[in-house]
Amino acid sequence: MTASPPRPDAPLPETAHLTYFVDGMDCASCVQKVERMMATLPGASGVKTSFNKQTLDLDLDETRTSRTTLEQNLQALGYTPELLSRAAPLTPIEDLSHLTYFVDGMDCASCVQKVERMMATVPGASGVKTSFNKQTLELDLDERQTPRALLERNLHSLGYTPSLQGGAASPSAAKSHEGHDHAGQDHHDHDHGSHDHDPGGHGHTHEIPKPGQPWYATGQGKLVVTSGVLLALAWLFGFIEPQFATVGFIAATLIGVWPLAKKAVASARFGDYFSINTLVSLAALGAILIGEAAEGAVVVFFFAVGELLEGIAAGRARAGIQALAALAPKTALLVEGQGTREVPANALRVGQTVQVNPGARVPADGTILSGTSSLDDSPVTGESVPVVKSAGNSVYAGSINTDGVLTVRVDKAASDNTIARIIHMVEEAEGSKAPTARFIDRFSRYYTPGVVAVSALVALVPPLFFGAQWHPWLYKGIALLLIGCPCALVLSVPAAITSGISAGTRRGLLIKGGAALESIGSVKTVAFDKTGTLTAGKPRVTDVLGVNLDRNEVLRLAAAVESGSSHPLAKAITDAARQGGLTLPPVTDAQAIPGKAVTATVEGRTLSVSSPRHADTFAPLPGSVRAKITAFEEQGRTAVVLRDGTVPLGVIAIRDEPRPDAREAIAQLRGLGVQTVMLTGDNARTGQAIASDLGMDVRAELLPEDKLRLIADLKAKGGVAMVGDGINDAPALAQSDVGIAMGGGTDVALETADAALLQERVTGVAHLVSLSRATMQNIKVNIAFALGLKAIFLVTTLLGYTNLWMAILADTGATAIVTANALRLLRWKGGGPAAPRTVTAAPTPTRA
Amino acid sequence: MPEITLYTVPNCADCQAIKRLLTRQGAAFTEKNVRGDPQALAEMQARAQVRIAPVTVIGEQAFYGPFDDQRPRILAALRGETAA
Numbered sequence: 001m002t003a004s005p006p007r008p009d010a011p012l013p014e015t016a017h018l019t020y021f022v023d024g025m026d027c028a029s030c031v032q033k034v035e036r037m038m039a040t041l042p043g044a045s046g047v048k049t050s051f052n053k054q055t056l057d058l059d060l061d062e063t064r065t066s067r068t069t070l071e072q073n074l075q076a077l078g079y080t081p082e083l084l085s086r087a088a089p090l091t092p093i094e095d096l097s098h099l100t101y102f103v104d105g106m107d108c109a110s111c112v113q114k115v116e117r118m119m120a121t122v123p124g125a126s127g128v129k130t131s132f133n134k135q136t137l138e139l140d141l142d143e144r145q146t147p148r149a150l151l152e153r154n155l156h157s158l159g160y161t162p163s164l165q166g167g168a169a170s171p172s173a174a175k176s177h178e179g180h181d182h183a184g185q186d187h188h189d190h191d192h193g194s195h196d197h198d199p200g201g202h203g204h205t206h207e208i209p210k211p212g213q214p215w216y217a218t219g220q221g222k223l224v225v226t227s228g229v230l231l232a233l234a235w236l237f238g239f240i241e242p243q244f245a246t247v248g249f250i251a252a253t254l255i256g257v258w259p260l261a262k263k264a265v266a267s268a269r270f271g272d273y274f275s276i277n278t279l280v281s282l283a284a285l286g287a288i289l290i291g292e293a294a295e296g297a298v299v300v301f302f303f304a305v306g307e308l309l310e311g312i313a314a315g316r317a318r319a320g321i322q323a324l325a326a327l328a329p330k331t332a333l334l335v336e337g338q339g340t341r342e343v344p345a346n347a348l349r350v351g352q353t354v355q356v357n358p359g360a361r362v363p364a365d366g367t368i369l370s371g372t373s374s375l376d377d378s379p380v381t382g383e384s385v386p387v388v389k390s391a392g393n394s395v396y397a398g399s400i401n402t403d404g405v406l407t408v409r410v411d412k413a414a415s416d417n418t419i420a421r422i423i424h425m426v427e428e429a430e431g432s433k434a435p436t437a438r439f440i441d442r443f444s445r446y447y448t449p450g451v452v453a454v455s456a457l458v459a460l461v462p463p464l465f466f467g468a469q470w471h472p473w474l475y476k477g478i479a480l481l482l483i484g485c486p487c488a489l490v491l492s493v494p495a496a497i498t499s500g501i502s503a504g505t506r507r508g509l510l511i512k513g514g515a516a517l518e519s520i521g522s523v524k525t526v527a528f529d530k531t532g533t534l535t536a537g538k539p540r541v542t543d544v545l546g547v548n549l550d551r552n553e554v555l556r557l558a559a560a561v562e563s564g565s566s567h568p569l570a571k572a573i574t575d576a577a578r579q580g581g582l583t584l585p586p587v588t589d590a591q592a593i594p595g596k597a598v599t600a601t602v603e604g605r606t607l608s609v610s611s612p613r614h615a616d617t618f619a620p621l622p623g624s625v626r627a628k629i630t631a632f633e634e635q636g637r638t639a640v641v642l643r644d645g646t647v648p649l650g651v652i653a654i655r656d657e658p659r660p661d662a663r664e665a666i667a668q669l670r671g672l673g674v675q676t677v678m679l680t681g682d683n684a685r686t687g688q689a690i691a692s693d694l695g696m697d698v699r700a701e702l703l704p705e706d707k708l709r710l711i712a713d714l715k716a717k718g719g720v721a722m723v724g725d726g727i728n729d730a731p732a733l734a735q736s737d738v739g740i741a742m743g744g745g746t747d748v749a750l751e752t753a754d755a756a757l758l759q760e761r762v763t764g765v766a767h768l769v770s771l772s773r774a775t776m777q778n779i780k781v782n783i784a785f786a787l788g789l790k791a792i793f794l795v796t797t798l799l800g801y802t803n804l805w806m807a808i809l810a811d812t813g814a815t816a817i818v819t820a821n822a823l824r825l826l827r828w829k830g831g832g833p834a835a836p837r838t839v840t841a842a843p844t845p846t847r848a
Numbered sequence: 849m850p851e852i853t854l855y856t857v858p859n860c861a862d863c864q865a866i867k868r869l870l871t872r873q874g875a876a877f878t879e880k881n882v883r884g885d886p887q888a889l890a891e892m893q894a895r896a897q898v899r900i901a902p903v904t905v906i907g908e909q910a911f912y913g914p915f916d917d918q919r920p921r922i923l924a925a926l927r928g929e930t931a932a
Contacts, residue, residue, distance in 0.1 A: 027860030054899035730861030751865040
């Protein structure tokens with residue numbers, strides 16, 4: 001092996017090595033955007049971006065993509081590239097060491113993929129190249145981020161033995177920045193100092209009503225039972241010794257009112273002089289004073305029942321969410337050497353490897369190192385259809401591993417896994433108040449003292465100034481106090497919001513706060529980002545065209561040729577073949593000319609799959625084939641040609657298809673009376689084609705700032721929600737009234753958006769809108785009910801038709817009904833049957 | 849509480865995410881927009897040897913890279929400091 005660092009492979013003669021300083025590429029998401037764009041450029045390889053220098057490095061095959069095109073693409077994204085060097089060998093970046101490993105055991109295409117996928121997760125690794133011919137792995141490693149030893153250990157854990165080749169430049173490791181250490185990697189011989197994850201440091205301790213605890217065991221439950229029993233005893237006593245019955249009622253009242261009075265005094269000390277507790281305490285004591293102790297006892301009893309119901313309601317809504325946390329297993333099988341050892345799941349440390357057996361739950365968020373299995377991710381995404389995952393895919397704590405044995409590298413500590421974070425966010429969300437809730441708070445701040453004042457006037461004025469009898473008016477005054485009690489009113493909003501948020505979370509709709517929940521339902525327009533939101537961001541085969549050959553045959557042969565490649569287009573072709581139930585013939589001599597073609601020997605023939613332009617350089621394509629290719633490309637599709645030697649066998653067209661449920665989602669939104677618009681930076685033709693398929697408006701060729709401006713315009717015409725994939729749409733998400741991120745639990749999405757769709761389905765947006773509307777409807781009914789009932793009893797009591805305890809019964813009844821109504825939301829199913837994953841047929845415009 | 853400085857540029861997803869994270873954690877921070885501000889840019893480069901936002905400087909520690917990379921380290925730094 002002639003490894004002469006830093007560049008063992010001389011670039012191909014027609015390949016220019018370019019280094020650009022990219023003006024404007026000054027944020028991490030910009031870097032990602034550039035990298036993503038570069039991945040789509042034919043002929044570009046070895047793409048590297050530098051955070052330190054704000055540069056873009058690449059090898060460009062200028063016969064495939066001209067430098068002008070590259071620069072235009074960058075400019076279209078809003079960046080200004082400035083060429084720093086050309087054709088010069090890479091100036092070695094001081095902290096990067098260029099490493100070349102011979103990897104023993106990496107001797108099959110899928111092994112190479114496994115290594116590449118693992119490398120993609122290694123911080124500080126860039127320019128990763130694997131060689132099929134030499135069985136080598138080449139990369140630039142920033143050893144401040146990932147020490148070489150760790151990289152080697154990772155390879156070992158995959159079952160490969162790396163051996164370093166050539167005298168690779170030693171890293172200037174002396175400059176190890178304490179702060180730059182990736183805490184995401186953990187290893188035994190490396191001190192982490194302050195980066196250690198303390199498993200106990202982040203625990204939540206607010207276990208309000210313990211899930212298993214029966215209602216009568218809670219403090220409030222005991223109060224209800226005690227005052228109920230006392231009330232019943234006093235009532236029974238009334239038949240035996242009527243003169244002592246009053247004493248019994250007084251005792252029942254006083255015992256029942258004691259905790260309320262304590263709370264009333266406590267809140268008065270904090271400046272809240274007119275709490276519900278104050279009202280009830282005053283009324284109960286007043287009832288004793290006017291000799292209506294029996295009614296006082298009833299008042300206290302029913303009030304306690306109301307409070308109990310309230311507690312149960314809140315508990316039920318939260319228990320559903322808390323139950324999710326319980327789904328993560330308590331123990332894990334830690335892989336140590338050859339065997340496994342059972343350890344507590346919350347003692348797992350980042351970087352450790354665990355084994356997950358079939359039927360078991362995944363103990364931690366992590367990445368699969370080996371094995372393939374179907375995983376039921378429903379605790380995190382609400383999606384109960386198992387998803388097949390294999391090496392390199394991420395798994396969530398709490399998911400059920402249905403079939404295969406997996407080894408998983410732990411990526412997050414127990415206190416920081418996705419479920420824990422979602423639960424934490426839901427708890428915060430339930431605490432954050434919706435505008436309606438805030439209005440009711442303000443309302444009751446004036447309302448409650450008002451009730452006290454009016455009660456006092458009713459009780460005092462007629463006897464004092466008009467010579468009326470004291471007793472009936474005091475009685476009415478006290479009744480008013482109780483009728484005025486705003487329990488049901490105050491309870492109506494939080495109960496509904498809590499239930500709504502909980503119901504959403506269990507269906508994979510994470511809503512971060514009452515305000516978001518309230519405003520989603522009232523938006524006039526929903527703006528969608530295209531790539532990764534309306535489309536899956538994963539190209540798929542749309543058309544297969546055979547030249548004197550059956551379509552399936554074309555697909556079968558092309559898939560065989562591509563079977564060893566991990567390129568997205570190759571993946572699209574092999575996926576299509578698998579879906580078509582085709583069995584792939586064995587291949588030999590598989591070779592890839594990066595970015596141009598893949599060749600292999602299949603069934604004795606030398607076949608290749610390449611871009612049309614590359615195919616043209618060997619032998620001009622026939623006119624009919626060329627016309628078809630042009631047509632495909634005009635539809636925004638990518639075409640590849642399958643050839644046997646120089647003879648074209650067929651054409652396969654590939655497109656980044658809209659998500660299967662996107663059409664349905666747009667129709668549902670229209671059904672809800674919401675406008676939809678697609679915002680895309682893509683060219684107008686592609687955007688138009690996809691938007692008209694989906695039946696929505698489109699604004700294409702937008703720069704990021706255009707998106708912001710458009711959202712501001714839409715905002716002026718009423719509420720606007722922005723739906724994006726959360727990775728690069730954060731500014732637009734923040735600019736809109738409600739930002740909805742499409743992101744299966746990715747950090748950026750969870751953090752920036754007001755709501756996130758954990759199962760990446762567009763119909764989730766329509767579900768959010770209808771959940772929000774259902775919640776607001778629920779709140780309106782509750783408020784109307786609570787106020788209406790009060791109004792009725794207010795009038796009848798003042799007129800003397802109803803008495804005190806009926807008023808109380810009415811208030812408790814209203815509380816119970818409001819609570820029950822709010823709990824109804826927990827069973828919310830998303831407006832009809834759960835959207836099935838149906839692939840919509842040919843695009844026929846529907847009108848909703 | 850250590851002094852926290854967050855270097856950002858406008859329209860940057862990761863910057864937004866870190867801002868929200870810090871706010872949610874109740875950590876007070878100074879935000880500096882480095883785009884079109886050579887002085888702030890120079891300061892950021894001096895503290896982290898990096899040109900690309902977001903850069904989070906907490907006390908003596910500097911973090912850079914996408915949000916997903918920074919998040920655990922920021923949380924660890926915040927925890928470490930408050931525990932001390």
